[in-house]
Amino acid sequence: MGRFSKMHGLGNDFVVIDARVDAVEMTNARARAIADRHAGIGCDQLILIGNAPDADVSMQIFNADGSEVEACGNATRCVPLFVGRDVTIRTKAGLLDAKAVDGGASVDMGAPRFDWDAIPLAYPMDTLTMGASWEDLPAPAAVNVGNPHVIFFVDDLDGVNFDHLGPLIEHDPLFPARVNVNFAQVVGDDHIRLVVWERGAGLTRACGTGACATAVAAIRRKLVAGPVTVSLPGGDLVIDWTPGGTIRMTGPATHVFDGEADWDRF
Known part of the structure; x- marks a missing residue:
């Protein structure tokens, strides 16, 4: 059995899985099945928290259709609450810094790109x-x-x-x-x-x-x-x-x- 938390940021909801100790093999099909609101647990995105060599944790993000994506701001705010402290987070979009504040979190999302x-x-x-x-x-x-x-x-x-x-x-x-x-x-x-x-x-x-x-x-x-x-x-x-x-x-x-x-x- 694996443990998970159900979390949300302004109603954008997530199944958050801790894979730091016990690895979880996540495929697109499995993410889609977990996210299914009728036959699974149900969420907009599935979040996999793991280990990273250059950050406190890593974060993988899967949409409800099973596709893996680079970034999710609402999910990033949930990470310090899930981990229990301020954290640096390695994502496909880069290294993010998330700090807990009253009722939520403040996140440095990096620099935007326009090219x-x-x-x-x-x-x-x-x-x-x-x-x-x-x-x-x-x-x-x-x-x-x-x-x-x-x-x-x-x-x-x-x-x-x-x-x-x-x-x-x-x-x-x-x-x-x-x-x-x-x-x-x-x-x-x-x-x-x-x-x-x-x-x-x-x-x-x-x-x-x-x-x-x-x-x-x-x-x-x-x-x-x-x-x-x-x-x-x-x-x-x-x-x-x-x-x-x-x-x-x-x-x-x-x-x-x-x-x-x-x-x-x-």
């Missing part, structure tokens, strides 16, 4: 105001914050057809690694409303990397000044970034319950 081939895009393009769009959406921005994001700033967030546009854009050939799709509305000098269609997971209650990417894009376009409050369906995150620096994300993390499961059954 077209770092997003990645299929061909060269300005990533601040892209020469591409879909249907009646305005020209978006693109930012890589450890994983790829495209951001649309709209006048009326409530009028967007997320279920139609999200998968259409996620799977567009312009994005060879697929993409997280952010629909944002600026509602104040330091306040953004955001809904995210997450690559491999669909609409989520919250997306920490999406909040980071959106705040960065809005600051680059001079639509807001940091620190920025990003309001997602699940709640608020505070994102602070100065051009040339790293991104600091602060927000809640919640431990729901602990459990045991036989991973060989999945």
